Amino acid sequence: MTWRGRDRNAVKDLAQEAGLFRVRAAEGFLIIAICLAVLLARYAWLQVLRHDEFSGRADENRIKLKPLPPSRGLIYDRNGVLLAENILDYRLELIPEQVGDIDEALQRLGKVIAISADDRDQFEALRKVKRRFHNIPLRYALSEQEVSRFALERHRFPGVEVVPYLTRFYPHGSDFAHVIGYVARIDSDDRERLEEARYSATTHIGKTGIERYYEDLLLGDVGYERIETNAEGRALRVLGRVPSKPGQHLRLSIDANLQRATVAAFAGRTGAAVAIDPRNGEVLAMVSQPAFDPNLFVNGISRRDYAALLNAVQRPLYNRAVLGGYEPGSTIKPFIGLMGLRLGLRTPETTIWSSGEFHLPGQSAVWRDWKRGGHGSVNLREALAQSVNTYFYGLAVDTGIDRMEPEMRAFGFGAPTGLDLTGEPFGVVPSRSWKQKRFGKTWYPGETVIAGIGQGYWVVTPVQLAHALATLAARWVSHPPHLLLSLQAGIDAQPQPVPIAADGPPIVASPEMWDAIREGMEAVMHSPTGTARAFGIDAPYRIAGKSGTAQRARRRGNQEYNENTTPEHLRHQALFVAFAPTDAPTIAVAVVVEHGSSGSKAAAPVARAILDAYLLKPKSEMSP
Amino acid sequence: MLGFAVLFVFARIPPTVFRTWTPWFYAITVLLLAAVLVFGEGRGAHRWLDFKVVRFQPSEFAKLALPMMVAWYLHARALPPTWRNLAVCALLIGLPAGLIMDQPDLGTALLVLASGAFAVFLAGLGWGRIALIVGAAMATLPVLWQGMHEYQRNRVRMFLDPEADPLGNGWNIIQSQIAVGSGGVVGKGWLGSTQARLDFLPEHTTDFIFAVYSEEFGLIGVVAIIAAYLFIIGRGLWIAANARDTYSRLLAGSISMTFFVYVMVNGGMIAGLMPVVGVPMPLVSYGGTSAVSLLAGFGILMSIHAHRLRGR
Numbered sequence: 001m002t003w004r005g006r007d008r009n010a011v012k013d014l015a016q017e018a019g020l021f022r023v024r025a026a027e028g029f030l031i032i033a034i035c036l037a038v039l040l041a042r043y044a045w046l047q048v049l050r051h052d053e054f055s056g057r058a059d060e061n062r063i064k065l066k067p068l069p070p071s072r073g074l075i076y077d078r079n080g081v082l083l084a085e086n087i088l089d090y091r092l093e094l095i096p097e098q099v100g101d102i103d104e105a106l107q108r109l110g111k112v113i114a115i116s117a118d119d120r121d122q123f124e125a126l127r128k129v130k131r132r133f134h135n136i137p138l139r140y141a142l143s144e145q146e147v148s149r150f151a152l153e154r155h156r157f158p159g160v161e162v163v164p165y166l167t168r169f170y171p172h173g174s175d176f177a178h179v180i181g182y183v184a185r186i187d188s189d190d191r192e193r194l195e196e197a198r199y200s201a202t203t204h205i206g207k208t209g210i211e212r213y214y215e216d217l218l219l220g221d222v223g224y225e226r227i228e229t230n231a232e233g234r235a236l237r238v239l240g241r242v243p244s245k246p247g248q249h250l251r252l253s254i255d256a257n258l259q260r261a262t263v264a265a266f267a268g269r270t271g272a273a274v275a276i277d278p279r280n281g282e283v284l285a286m287v288s289q290p291a292f293d294p295n296l297f298v299n300g301i302s303r304r305d306y307a308a309l310l311n312a313v314q315r316p317l318y319n320r321a322v323l324g325g326y327e328p329g330s331t332i333k334p335f336i337g338l339m340g341l342r343l344g345l346r347t348p349e350t351t352i353w354s355s356g357e358f359h360l361p362g363q364s365a366v367w368r369d370w371k372r373g374g375h376g377s378v379n380l381r382e383a384l385a386q387s388v389n390t391y392f393y394g395l396a397v398d399t400g401i402d403r404m405e406p407e408m409r410a411f412g413f414g415a416p417t418g419l420d421l422t423g424e425p426f427g428v429v430p431s432r433s434w435k436q437k438r439f440g441k442t443w444y445p446g447e448t449v450i451a452g453i454g455q456g457y458w459v460v461t462p463v464q465l466a467h468a469l470a471t472l473a474a475r476w477v478s479h480p481p482h483l484l485l486s487l488q489a490g491i492d493a494q495p496q497p498v499p500i501a502a503d504g505p506p507i508v509a510s511p512e513m514w515d516a517i518r519e520g521m522e523a524v525m526h527s528p529t530g531t532a533r534a535f536g537i538d539a540p541y542r543i544a545g546k547s548g549t550a551q552r553a554r555r556r557g558n559q560e561y562n563e564n565t566t567p568e569h570l571r572h573q574a575l576f577v578a579f580a581p582t583d584a585p586t587i588a589v590a591v592v593v594e595h596g597s598s599g600s601k602a603a604a605p606v607a608r609a610i611l612d613a614y615l616l617k618p619k620s621e622m623s624p
Numbered sequence: 625m626l627g628f629a630v631l632f633v634f635a636r637i638p639p640t641v642f643r644t645w646t647p648w649f650y651a652i653t654v655l656l657l658a659a660v661l662v663f664g665e666g667r668g669a670h671r672w673l674d675f676k677v678v679r680f681q682p683s684e685f686a687k688l689a690l691p692m693m694v695a696w697y698l699h700a701r702a703l704p705p706t707w708r709n710l711a712v713c714a715l716l717i718g719l720p721a722g723l724i725m726d727q728p729d730l731g732t733a734l735l736v737l738a739s740g741a742f743a744v745f746l747a748g749l750g751w752g753r754i755a756l757i758v759g760a761a762m763a764t765l766p767v768l769w770q771g772m773h774e775y776q777r778n779r780v781r782m783f784l785d786p787e788a789d790p791l792g793n794g795w796n797i798i799q800s801q802i803a804v805g806s807g808g809v810v811g812k813g814w815l816g817s818t819q820a821r822l823d824f825l826p827e828h829t830t831d832f833i834f835a836v837y838s839e840e841f842g843l844i845g846v847v848a849i850i851a852a853y854l855f856i857i858g859r860g861l862w863i864a865a866n867a868r869d870t871y872s873r874l875l876a877g878s879i880s881m882t883f884f885v886y887v888m889v890n891g892g893m894i895a896g897l898m899p900v901v902g903v904p905m906p907l908v909s910y911g912g913t914s915a916v917s918l919l920a921g922f923g924i925l926m927s928i929h930a931h932r933l934r935g936r
Binding site for chain 1: 656702703704726742745746747748753801802803804805806807808809818819823824839842843846847850852853856859861864865870873874881884887888891892895896897
């Protein structure tokens, strides 16, 4: 009571209170007005002075560029047969944000669609680099059954979608595996090399073969869609688009029918064959056996399949036609023979005596003919027909290794031929300097002797051999071998021929010299003494051929070679080269059959089958 | 709808009736606030009371109860208030404000605090004392900081540097400024807000609606609406100045000035001038009990205006 009483002591002056209130209200209003003015100033600052900045950020917020993948160029053979195409396939994609518990969802999903450990690993790797609302592929190449099975269960899997996409398909499977190669998913090694922007929408890249060599042409140009997205990154509508530009279609010089016939001719044996049109260097067929199904690689090969390919003794992934290094053996003899004519050391009629043994003056070492007791008196023609070693031993010694080397290089041995595939090796043309560099040792005269029959340090690839033979068949004009024939921007566009590497320097030789070599090689096939007469006798066209046998086991010791007791991988390699028809050659082939008995027995029938397939094909197949 | 019903009912009740019931109203409010702390529900913060028939936030009551109570208390006393009276006012204000802050609901606590403080200010508190009180309040800021919840502290931190966490806590601040800034002088037009339509702006129908408004109508729209608010506040203070007695004056003045706090805090938050606090933009933000209490406040203003002193 007391405090209230004391409080009431203060006089309550109503008029003065009202006045005081008015002052306060005015002051308050003033303060409020100032505060709101500050607020307005802030809005003006944001909306006028920083308008451009924030407009940009609002657009940045909502407009995203979505790259559109270009469709990869198709690959045709010379007659328009499709070798690599793009087919519609389905893949399974997950959006982590919408799925929620991914492990649990994958568990359930696994009961509907098979998901391998590989798939999961790939998925997890991608998940780390993608945002939560992005689609991440989980399984590629779903089968029709899988697609329909998922469609039934779809409601149980929010955030999981079946998405159509274009995938590479090789309709001929393993037949073209080493020519076309394959595409596969871009890996981290690829990412370091490639131009990021061009591949922003592309998932696959050429890994081997034509797919790799002409990656640039096949890829095409990426397009863009400007899409409006919401805050979660989901696309709402398309504001504009720059369409992607498909890659160029490639037309190859390969003849699909010939290629298939070549594969068939090997009948499962290991080896390689290359067929070239000597008139222009176009590669007509290129086979390496065994091969593999390139389709396995496109959407990720399983570890088991890959291990099987990698560990196979026959090495199916290895492209023997381009990379394989072989001793040419007696297939070198036509080139050595020509060397003798060109250098004036021999004439076509010069005869030598084959006693079955060859000695260097003052040395005890013996080099033999393959025929015990020798071939008797032979000229160049017979030396080629019967593959008389002694003739070429002597010629090599007379020439000398230093003059032999450039003669051989003129045919393209010892250097990449320039074929449009990556990784072509040099091979080896025996020479003093090469041996010095490689082994640090001086040259022995005996090594010149065996170089004359394509043995010793010689290493050639099937492509080099075919190219050298094509050069010979074209009367010494060297057309660099190539696979690409023309380009097409689109399916209905005019094919554009591609520039072809300039011809090599012509080898100066007279028509008589060519005839002499040709006659010798024809005799191999068609004369009663020819080493491969069994495979030329019934041919409706004239063939010039030469067999060769590389003695793989020779370097492993001095024991006698026996075809039946030697392990297969140490057995001789059979080689055969041939061109036809001899009056106007249109095809030159080189065949290697690994672990074959001899060139004339194992490789000649393959070569003959190739020639038949090409020269005896029905007319209807010749037009595209 | 309920809001307008309340508005018209309150407009019919003479201020003297309000004055009579004020202490009871205040007491009930404080009790309910205490009850919320014990029985309340709501996400994260306990703000709601569920009486089966009606669910409501007692803190909304406090927005009216507090200025009424302060006005009631000061009405009977000589003005400007003495230190002793001030201390009592501080208690009257502090009790509900503290309870609301505990829910926790910083925005409403701030509004309630402001409404009481404005009543005291309008009662003619000397500038010297105001300075002293403000100084003392500043001194307690570190203590307040300690008492804040972590999410509230984050809001303040983000206000100071929103770009530090643009996808997390800074998101709202950045996106609302982008909305405002991209609106420019004339705006993007009605329904033209991309920030809202594409969900970049959270809560764009409630606390952040003014950002959408700014984006769509630009600076011109902002100036217009702020001018309208200023007019409402001025009109409210005019009504207060002409009110019949001290109670009505203080109450009307306080309600008007609290209106300003809504505008300032919400507008400031959207423009990045203030931390993110859950205060709606009056009459623009969508629904909620806060609209009801606002309209109730206008009802009281109308009642006071209807019973003003005439002929002066």
